Amino acid sequence: MFDKHTVEIEWGKRPLRLETGRIARQSDGAVLATYGETSVLATVVAAKEERPGIDFFPLTVNYQEKTFAAGKIPGGYFKREGRPTEKETLTSRLIDRPIRPLFAPGFKNETQVIVTVLSHDMENDPDIVAMVAASAALTLSGVPFLGPIGAARVGYIDGKYVLNTMIDEQPETALDLVVAGTADAVLMVESEAKELSEEIMLGAVVYGQQQFQPVIDAIVKLAERAAKEPWDLKPKEESDILVRVRDLGEADLRQAYTIPAKAERRDRVAAIKDKVVVALVPADDEGTLAAKVSSAFKEAEKDIVRSTILETSKRIDGRDLKTVRPISCEVGILPRTHGSSLFTRGETQALSVATLGTGEDEQYVDALQGTYKETFMLHYNFPPYSVGEVGRMSSPGRREIGHGKLAWRAIHPVLPDRENFPYTIRVVSEITESNGSSSMATVCASSLAMMDAGIPLKRSVAGIAMGLIKESDRFAVLSDILGDEDHLGDMDFKVAGTSEGVTSLQMDIKITGITEEIMKVALDQARDGRMHILSEMNKALNTARPELGEYAPRIETIHIPVDKIREVIGSGGSVIREIVAESGAKIDISDDGTVKIASANAESIKAAITRIKSITSEPEVGEIYQGKVVKVMEFGAFVNFFGPKDGLVHISQLADGRPKAVTDVVKEGDQVWVKLLGFDERGKVRLSMKVVDQKTGKEIERAEAS
Numbered sequence: 001m002f003d004k005h006t007v008e009i010e011w012g013k014r015p016l017r018l019e020t021g022r023i024a025r026q027s028d029g030a031v032l033a034t035y036g037e038t039s040v041l042a043t044v045v046a047a048k049e050e051r052p053g054i055d056f057f058p059l060t061v062n063y064q065e066k067t068f069a070a071g072k073i074p075g076g077y078f079k080r081e082g083r084p085t086e087k088e089t090l091t092s093r094l095i096d097r098p099i100r101p102l103f104a105p106g107f108k109n110e111t112q113v114i115v116t117v118l119s120h121d122m123e124n125d126p127d128i129v130a131m132v133a134a135s136a137a138l139t140l141s142g143v144p145f146l147g148p149i150g151a152a153r154v155g156y157i158d159g160k161y162v163l164n165t166m167i168d169e170q171p172e173t174a175l176d177l178v179v180a181g182t183a184d185a186v187l188m189v190e191s192e193a194k195e196l197s198e199e200i201m202l203g204a205v206v207y208g209q210q211q212f213q214p215v216i217d218a219i220v221k222l223a224e225r226a227a228k229e230p231w232d233l234k235p236k237e238e239s240d241i242l243v244r245v246r247d248l249g250e251a252d253l254r255q256a257y258t259i260p261a262k263a264e265r266r267d268r269v270a271a272i273k274d275k276v277v278v279a280l281v282p283a284d285d286e287g288t289l290a291a292k293v294s295s296a297f298k299e300a301e302k303d304i305v306r307s308t309i310l311e312t313s314k315r316i317d318g319r320d321l322k323t324v325r326p327i328s329c330e331v332g333i334l335p336r337t338h339g340s341s342l343f344t345r346g347e348t349q350a351l352s353v354a355t356l357g358t359g360e361d362e363q364y365v366d367a368l369q370g371t372y373k374e375t376f377m378l379h380y381n382f383p384p385y386s387v388g389e390v391g392r393m394s395s396p397g398r399r400e401i402g403h404g405k406l407a408w409r410a411i412h413p414v415l416p417d418r419e420n421f422p423y424t425i426r427v428v429s430e431i432t433e434s435n436g437s438s439s440m441a442t443v444c445a446s447s448l449a450m451m452d453a454g455i456p457l458k459r460s461v462a463g464i465a466m467g468l469i470k471e472s473d474r475f476a477v478l479s480d481i482l483g484d485e486d487h488l489g490d491m492d493f494k495v496a497g498t499s500e501g502v503t504s505l506q507m508d509i510k511i512t513g514i515t516e517e518i519m520k521v522a523l524d525q526a527r528d529g530r531m532h533i534l535s536e537m538n539k540a541l542n543t544a545r546p547e548l549g550e551y552a553p554r555i556e557t558i559h560i561p562v563d564k565i566r567e568v569i570g571s572g573g574s575v576i577r578e579i580v581a582e583s584g585a586k587i588d589i590s591d592d593g594t595v596k597i598a599s600a601n602a603e604s605i606k607a608a609i610t611r612i613k614s615i616t617s618e619p620e621v622g623e624i625y626q627g628k629v630v631k632v633m634e635f636g637a638f639v640n641f642f643g644p645k646d647g648l649v650h651i652s653q654l655a656d657g658r659p660k661a662v663t664d665v666v667k668e669g670d671q672v673w674v675k676l677l678g679f680d681e682r683g684k685v686r687l688s689m690k691v692v693d694q695k696t697g698k699e700i701e702r703a704e705a706s
Helices: 086-102 126-141 167-172 198-211 213-226 241-256 262-280 288-312 398-414 438-452 483-488 516-540 562-569 571-583 602-616
Strands: 005-011 014-020 029-035 038-046 059-065 111-119 150-157 160-163 175-181 186-196 327-331 339-345 348-357 363-367 370-374 376-381 424-433 462-471 474-479 491-497 502-509 554-559 586-589 594-599 624-633 636-642 645-650 671-679 685-688
Touching: 005 213, 014 126, 014 213, 029 126, 038 126, 059 086, 059 126, 086 111, 086 126, 086 175, 086 186, 086 398, 111 126, 126 150, 126 175, 126 213, 150 167, 150 198, 150 213, 160 198, 175 198, 186 198, 186 398, 198 213, 198 502, 198 516, 241 262, 241 288, 262 288, 288 462, 288 474, 288 483, 327 438, 327 516, 339 438, 339 516, 348 438, 376 398, 376 438, 398 424, 398 438, 398 491, 398 502, 424 438, 438 462, 438 491, 438 516, 462 483, 462 516, 474 516, 491 516, 554 602, 562 571, 562 586, 562 602, 571 586, 571 602, 594 602, 602 636, 636 671, 645 671
Parallel strands: 059 111, 376 424, 645 685
Antiparallel strands: 005 014, 014 029, 029 038, 038 111, 150 160, 150 175, 175 186, 186 502, 327 339, 339 348, 348 424, 363 370, 462 474, 462 491, 491 502, 554 594, 586 594, 624 636, 624 671, 636 645, 671 685
16 A cells, blocks of 8 residues: 655664655655654655746745644643744754755745654654654655755763764753754754864764764665656756846946945945846836846846955955954943843844843743743844834744844853852843844843843853855855845854853855865854954953842742741742732742742842741740731730741730730731740740830840830
8 A cells, every 4th residue: 555665774872764655645755754762754845836936945844843742732722733832943944954055056946844743752852853854855855956964963971972962961961063964065053062162063063964974875775765756957047138137237236345334235236236127128028037137136246246255355345354343332221121232243233131030930831841941031133124124023033033042052051050040031132233143243242231230141252153155166254244245155154152162153054065174264263253252342341240230130049948838838829929918029939948039129038038937937035026916905915926926915015014905005907026035834925025126126125124
């Protein structure tokens, strides 16, 4: 019934099995990849015809995690999977980035890759399995894909590289790096590192590429058995359009690409394009010729910018290859926020704001391996005004989520230990101007904002984006790339780190000829640029402020016996709600008896701690406590003074000289100061008010009390 084909190899001490022909047979290509007991299905479908007038490649990658894969039922009212999680969005990007450059030039048929996690063993992260499955499905599909690619995760434990670290090994590793590429070249790197050297990072990339070669061989072996016939892709039409576009616009374009200001340059290029289109496209054209002219114009732009850089080592804005644009750093620019900064590099600007919160502000993340709490959040926003455009404002897209996570990875390794700094941290980066690498501006601005808030980062973190222009054997590595250089170049290479080492590395390659030599040059050049940026940042703020911001909450931590937790919380939470209402502080109690009390007001914290200790501790004879009169009798008043504990202030202990009636001194609800005198023969508590100054709460000198 099924024409099933399977290839199995031993990889990273676990079996990897690739299967096709049994599931999703109506797709162009489908592969079920199983690594350990994590199974991922990847399918590929491409439209048979190109959409008329399209001038880009419409590729969509959708990665989805089904909760049944981990034996779970989704939460929420509808009990089914909803909008993509952050992990699903990031993994979709992780798959998209290395496969996109490998589709044949000129192929513009709409293509969709859907990758679904069907089983998860809680040991192997599905993202690597998903990348392998997608590569295999594309290779089998017959669409013009110049793969296959392989992918691997690289860890660094005890000074050694580890292939495909398991989920429970992540806390031990100093590196979490994902690398993907072909048999000959690396195409994509994504990583987080604990201040590792450039040499270790480069070694990890090379190691990962070497280790995924058996996966590529396995995909090729499966393709030899089950691949569909390659599509008959029509060769790209050679015409004189490009020549005519060059004749009409090259001189003007060369002059336009010497204009340093982005907006002025953009307007000039648009005017040149309009002139070329008017000259070459008749008024009755239905769009076909106009699309070809537009495509040829882009090609001419690309050739002019790239050739100029290679021939002159001069960039669009007049810089040499290594110079970083002028930098301006400001901190504390917003009066009521906990910490803020404005980082400007050329025409790229990020406004970052740090906010401190308590345990109530932690983010609950519902993942396949279980629900966990996230105490550090970094959110990136890219409004349309940042590039001088009118655009739709909507919820964060893949780009915003991806850039925010890159900055998160860059700063995460230098956060203070949770035990020493028990705050929830949220940083928001608003990109207010953009012309090249707003994600790295976010890293710089966020580092400054966090230190302005008094968050004791281990060190300042800066980031820089590198570019590449490569033609044949000639290449130029560009520091601090502009938006146009990113768009028209061959590499987007982002490096973030401290003065001690790299904390994050992200690389996307648009060509297949990058070498280890080029990566080494880029890393070394990036280190020099990072050190320069750090020196500029240090002029504004070189270490965390010694105190938290005026409006930031203070958190104090105490520990109570585990068997007292129930008493502090009370029936249905009644006691803790009362403490919060009376003190104004936020209180978070952990199962191990750790209690965190937070408030911007020190008196609120003190009041909450006093109340909690009164519940969890025993009162001491001779100590003075504040309490509330809860009942008045003829012989005295009962005062609630120590959590649930009440004691009697006999009428003789109310005030100097025995009053005629208890109500002459106190009434129910009064707040009073009392001293614990001791316990009677029945264990009842004996209190005194007359030995305590009711205004100050201090004991009256004996001579006065006699």
